[in-house]
Amino acid sequence: MKEKMDFRAEVREMAGKAKEASHQLPRLSTDIKNRALFEMADDLERGRERLIEENRKDLSAAKKVSLSSAMMDRLRLTHQVIKGMADGLREVARLPDPVGEVVKMWKRPNGLMIGRMRIPIGVIGIIYESRPNVTAEAAGLCLKSGNSVILRGGSEAFHSNQAIGQILCSALVKAGIPQEAIQIFPHTEREAIQEMLQLEGEINLIIPRGGEELIRFVTDHSKIPVIQHYKGVCHIFVDESADLETATRVCLNAKVQRPGVCNAMETLLVHESVARRFLPNITKTLQKEGVELRGCPQTRRIVPRIKAAKEEDWSTEYLDLILSIRVVKGIEEAIKHIATYGSFHTESILTSDYGNAQRFLREVNSSCVLVNASTRFNDGFELGLGAEIGISTSKLHAFGPMGLEELTTTKFIVYGEGQIRS
Amino acid sequence: MKEKMDFRAEVREMAGKAKEASHQLPRLSTDIKNRALFEMADDLERGRERLIEENRKDLSAAKKVSLSSAMMDRLRLTHQVIKGMADGLREVARLPDPVGEVVKMWKRPNGLMIGRMRIPIGVIGIIYESRPNVTAEAAGLCLKSGNSVILRGGSEAFHSNQAIGQILCSALVKAGIPQEAIQIFPHTEREAIQEMLQLEGEINLIIPRGGEELIRFVTDHSKIPVIQHYKGVCHIFVDESADLETATRVCLNAKVQRPGVCNAMETLLVHESVARRFLPNITKTLQKEGVELRGCPQTRRIVPRIKAAKEEDWSTEYLDLILSIRVVKGIEEAIKHIATYGSFHTESILTSDYGNAQRFLREVNSSCVLVNASTRFNDGFELGLGAEIGISTSKLHAFGPMGLEELTTTKFIVYGEGQIRS
Numbered sequence: 001m002k003e004k005m006d007f008r009a010e011v012r013e014m015a016g017k018a019k020e021a022s023h024q025l026p027r028l029s030t031d032i033k034n035r036a037l038f039e040m041a042d043d044l045e046r047g048r049e050r051l052i053e054e055n056r057k058d059l060s061a062a063k064k065v066s067l068s069s070a071m072m073d074r075l076r077l078t079h080q081v082i083k084g085m086a087d088g089l090r091e092v093a094r095l096p097d098p099v100g101e102v103v104k105m106w107k108r109p110n111g112l113m114i115g116r117m118r119i120p121i122g123v124i125g126i127i128y129e130s131r132p133n134v135t136a137e138a139a140g141l142c143l144k145s146g147n148s149v150i151l152r153g154g155s156e157a158f159h160s161n162q163a164i165g166q167i168l169c170s171a172l173v174k175a176g177i178p179q180e181a182i183q184i185f186p187h188t189e190r191e192a193i194q195e196m197l198q199l200e201g202e203i204n205l206i207i208p209r210g211g212e213e214l215i216r217f218v219t220d221h222s223k224i225p226v227i228q229h230y231k232g233v234c235h236i237f238v239d240e241s242a243d244l245e246t247a248t249r250v251c252l253n254a255k256v257q258r259p260g261v262c263n264a265m266e267t268l269l270v271h272e273s274v275a276r277r278f279l280p281n282i283t284k285t286l287q288k289e290g291v292e293l294r295g296c297p298q299t300r301r302i303v304p305r306i307k308a309a310k311e312e313d314w315s316t317e318y319l320d321l322i323l324s325i326r327v328v329k330g331i332e333e334a335i336k337h338i339a340t341y342g343s344f345h346t347e348s349i350l351t352s353d354y355g356n357a358q359r360f361l362r363e364v365n366s367s368c369v370l371v372n373a374s375t376r377f378n379d380g381f382e383l384g385l386g387a388e389i390g391i392s393t394s395k396l397h398a399f400g401p402m403g404l405e406e407l408t409t410t411k412f413i414v415y416g417e418g419q420i421r422s
Numbered sequence: 423m424k425e426k427m428d429f430r431a432e433v434r435e436m437a438g439k440a441k442e443a444s445h446q447l448p449r450l451s452t453d454i455k456n457r458a459l460f461e462m463a464d465d466l467e468r469g470r471e472r473l474i475e476e477n478r479k480d481l482s483a484a485k486k487v488s489l490s491s492a493m494m495d496r497l498r499l500t501h502q503v504i505k506g507m508a509d510g511l512r513e514v515a516r517l518p519d520p521v522g523e524v525v526k527m528w529k530r531p532n533g534l535m536i537g538r539m540r541i542p543i544g545v546i547g548i549i550y551e552s553r554p555n556v557t558a559e560a561a562g563l564c565l566k567s568g569n570s571v572i573l574r575g576g577s578e579a580f581h582s583n584q585a586i587g588q589i590l591c592s593a594l595v596k597a598g599i600p601q602e603a604i605q606i607f608p609h610t611e612r613e614a615i616q617e618m619l620q621l622e623g624e625i626n627l628i629i630p631r632g633g634e635e636l637i638r639f640v641t642d643h644s645k646i647p648v649i650q651h652y653k654g655v656c657h658i659f660v661d662e663s664a665d666l667e668t669a670t671r672v673c674l675n676a677k678v679q680r681p682g683v684c685n686a687m688e689t690l691l692v693h694e695s696v697a698r699r700f701l702p703n704i705t706k707t708l709q710k711e712g713v714e715l716r717g718c719p720q721t722r723r724i725v726p727r728i729k730a731a732k733e734e735d736w737s738t739e740y741l742d743l744i745l746s747i748r749v750v751k752g753i754e755e756a757i758k759h760i761a762t763y764g765s766f767h768t769e770s771i772l773t774s775d776y777g778n779a780q781r782f783l784r785e786v787n788s789s790c791v792l793v794n795a796s797t798r799f800n801d802g803f804e805l806g807l808g809a810e811i812g813i814s815t816s817k818l819h820a821f822g823p824m825g826l827e828e829l830t831t832t833k834f835i836v837y838g839e840g841q842i843r844s
Contacts (some may be wrong), residue, residue, distance in 0.1 A: 023761060026784075026785070026787065027784070027785060100784065106806060108804070108805075108806055112795060112799065114805050114806060117783070119787050119817075121817050121818070122817065200641070204817055204818070205818060219622070219645065220645065223641065223642065225647055225648075225816075225818045226647075243840070246840040249840065249842055250840060250841075250842055252842075253842035253843055254842075257842070257843055339445060357837075361539070361835050362448075362449070362522065362539075363448070363449060365448060365541050365833060366833065367833055367834065368833065368834040368835075368836065369833060369834070369835050369836070370835075370836040370838055371836065371837050371838055372837075372838040372839055372840050372841075373534060373836055373838025373839075373840070373841045373842075374841065374842045374843050376842070376843040377534065377836060377838075377841070377843060378834065382530070382843065383530075383536050383834060383836075384528060384530055384536060394647075395541075395543050395544065395626055395831040396543070396626070396627060396647045396818065396819045396831065397818045397819040399831045399832060399833055400832075400833065400834045401834075409817040409818065409821045410821060410822075411787060411788065411789055411790065411791060411821055411822065412789065412790040412791070412800065412805060412822045412823075413783050413790075413791050413792075414790065414791070414792040414793065414795055414799060414805075415779075415793050415794075416792055416793055416794040416795025416799075417794055417795075418665070418668040418671065418672060418794050418795070419672075419794075419795045419796065419799070420671055420672055420674075420675035420676075420679070420795075420796045420798070421675055421679055421796050421798040421799060421804065
């Protein structure tokens with residue numbers, strides 16, 4: 001019991017310090033924040049031997065519990081991964097500072113000048129799994145946007161995260177920024193997370209990054225607002241009027257360019273009137289790239305060599321070289337299929353019909369809706385937002401890629417000359 | 423047990439219908455929505471005798487439980503209140519439709535045109551107390567912004583809310599809009615609210631409107647995102663360089679023009695170097711208007727006739743003709759006082775010093791920060807947003823007055839010409 005009490009006190013103390021630091025961060029000049037980011041980047045590169053050593057502890061522990069090789073890959077810090085982290089921080093330093101930006105300003109009939117100014121959210125808790133490079137990435141984005149951050153990584157990356165954290169904090173101190181702006185949560189037990197999720201007054205936002213089970217756990221236990229990044233069951237609809245050569249290129253890109261990510265295509269919808277012309281070719285092309293195909297009955301009448309899709313295929317995020325295919329009567333049925341089985345992530349229509357393009361853009365309410373482009377473009381960098389902290393599939397506050405701007409909120413500012421309300 | 427089960431099923435069914443309707447609302451034309459809003463307004467006025475009759479049932483029940491006269495006032499429907507509801511709906515009809523607005527559009531080097539388009543949030547649950555006119559107001563704003571709404575008013579206004587709801591829904595039907603877009607929650611038990619707060623998949627946002635205790639209850643029990651509208655402990659800081667005549671006018675307006683609302687001033691901070699010149703006059707003026715004053719020791723050395731403020735006064739929202747006064751050393755201490763005791767609602771600085779004005783605007787992170795203007799301007803209409811559904815004191819999604827725009831989110835839209843990711 002005593003231990004539990006101490007433990008709770010520790011979590012609270014940490015959040016209290018983060019809140020304290022968050023009062024100072026909004027006032028930091030862009031220059032100081034950028035100096036800290038460049039310092040962090042250099043220090044990570046300079047400290048790479050130590051990082052690799054600490055990472056080795058995690059790797060050998062992971063080997064003992066037989067972590068999958070994919071997980072081992074994500075956990076491993078190499079010179080290249082460390083360079084990637086450092087470059088990521090430099091990239092964030094080069095992005096415009098969102099804090100203090102006045103996004104809009106207007107004048108009222110009584111002469112008041114009203115504006116909306118971006119300010120940091122306050123204290124952000126990030127709860128994530130395996131990849132230790134998230135530590136540097138998330139810390140950099142939170143610092144630049146003026147937020148304190150509490151980072152709670154997975155137990156499997158404990159030593160790596162602690163070591164990265166130490167380097168980041170010492171860089172903060174060198175730049176004259178309170179080191180409590182970036183804190184690495186030292187407990188990996190779920191109970192410790194639960195404690196953290198109660199601190200509504202201290203922490204303003206929780207962002208879980210990881211599998212569906214983790215996100216569900218966090219959402220269910222949090223009194224703090226949570227922005228969810230659920231799965232991406234992304235669709236491409238090849239319309240009757242699509243240029244089939246373009247369609248082949250785009251579908252191939254959306255499925256195979258990087259199948260393990262959330263914006264890869266998982267289901268292909270094909271208009272029935274082009275199915276006979278399009279399906280034999282695209283299925284051959286995809287199979288040549290090693291893609292396993294699962295089709296609806298109509299698809300299999302045209303391409304009998306492929307497996308039958310089951311009902312659950314339509315809502316599955318494969319994250320792998322697997323694709324489900326369905327023939328639909330037209331745009332109406334395509335939109336309905338997406339609304340029924342989709343995950344509000346990314347959908348694209350391939351068409352040369354103006355009306356259908358506009359209708360698809362209007363009526364499909366996923367975080368990113370495209371016309372004649374690969375689903376792979378739903379990404380902070382590709383959309384022009386810069387680095388992102390994740391892709392939100394929930395509609396509150398942020399929907400889609402969350403960049404620096406989405407890590408801020410706006411307050412109203414008013415310039416008056418003694419106006420009173422009548 | 424059986425009853426409880428049925429009850430849960432009923433809540434779920436209601437939310438399911440709201441979700442179903444929410445798929446159709448984003449496609450409604452502005453004309454149809456406006457037609458429904460005008461129809462609602464006319465029908466409320468036409469049905470006023472019935473409304474007043476139903477309201478009488480609530481009033482007589484309220485008398486039996488000895489509701490306070492202030493609460494009785496808020497509960498009462500008169501011809502004037504009904505006209506106010508109707509005019510409010512007409513006002514919403516005249517506001518621009520936020521749905522489908524593209525707030526920004528830019529081009530990427532690869533030729534992709536990227537935009538952010540406003541879309542409705544989905545299904546919104548509003549949980550409120552006593553005032554039945556909130557029913558029409560909230561329903562109108564949700565309809566115009568393309569959201570389904572489930573309205574749960576207080577038990578004391580049960581009959582009034584049901585009657586208003588019936589009129590609104592029949593107007594929807596006349597305009598060809600699914601009547602499930604506006605539903606009046608028929609249960610006033612807290613257990614019923616708790617059920618509603620579990621429906622994360624069906625309801626996208628909960629907005630509680632009412633006392634702190636209600637908001638706390640909703641936040642603690644909700645799995646759905648909640649936007650809080652906590653108290654307004656609003657400050658005015660009279661700086662050393664303030665024009666004292668303006669200061670008197672603005673402070674008087676902020677305190678007495680409507681003391682019972684959240685944007686009224688509750689604490690006055692005065693720079694020590696003008697305290698002797700300003701306090702005798704402003705206190706006299708305020709006392710003449712019936713304001714009870716509670717001062718810090720320094721204030722009382724200058725104006726001994728007023729009561730001493732206790733520690734809890736600094737964080738109290740009086741909502742009444744009461745004001746606490748503190749003398750501070752300067753802007754630094756004023757900002758610190760606001761950060762310590764404030765509620766992130768509304769703060770104003772009265773000054774003629776450019777640097778202090780800018781510093782106050784930058785460093786005070788409340789939902790609305792003003793220079794040389796009354797706190798009473800933190801209001802949707804006054805800021806130019808039109809009607810509001812409340813004033814958020816939480817930073818996620820909306821901070822400050824929530825108008826039609828804040829009842830939407832944005833999705834990314836992308837116009838391409840066959841681009842793929844390399």
